[in-house]
Amino acid sequence: MSLRMAETIGSAVREARRRAGLTQEQVAEAIELNPLAFSRLERGKLLPSVPTLALLSQVLKTPTDVLLGASGVGA
Template sequence: MAERKDVLTAVGPRLRELRRRRGLTLAEIAERTEISESTLSRLESGGRRPTLELLLPLAEIYAVPLDELVGAPRTGDPRVHLHPVRHNGMIFVPLSRRPGGLQAHKLIIPTRPAGLEPELKTHEGFEWVYVLAGRLRLLLGDQSLVLAPGEVAEFDTHVPHWLGAEGDQPVELLVLFGRQGERAHLRARTT
């Protein structure tokens, strides 16, 4: 029973994340679904329980299966079905499915056009990056670092930062990101 409650509680943040990723407002979603803005807001904040009547039009608008929208556990098939997303020229492959908490992504960053200056950003959270292939240029505050395959960096995202491909090849990364500042903790046992 507690598991079912956890699944229902996670629907609101998942809906908010889908809407924000698509750059839509509550008013735009309300217009497309004929669900009031206040109902959508309460649904996203957890103030209203999700029902099929509310979720079906939202799944249609966001073009996701209902199972994915509610985060229903998969049964019988252990494979992970990846859904890459293109954003700002980069390819994000979500590897985790739960909203909130630590998120895992594979990230592919193409080479940068000549003359395009890096734009450092800040946001809430903490990031851990592991270079899988290529070379990563990491600008972090006043530091400029180049990481090769197998190297790792972790940093507070309140510090101005930028990630890009170094050289003439794209870079592939494994990225762990926590919005509230969760950090990756690695533990090794000695034998």
């Protein structure tokens, strides 16, 4: 696992979740992920699978490239 990638994705997911006004529990339920696993994902300790990343993109209404840490998006 790439620790740097996991941290980048976790940070982007946390920011998008907060912008959406959702709790960790709400997002975890929406993507059918254990809340503890979702917490690990946000803290950069767990890389999401591709299907999970796609679900996060839908639930958080955020493009996957942003969740993957693409720079310059929205600037």
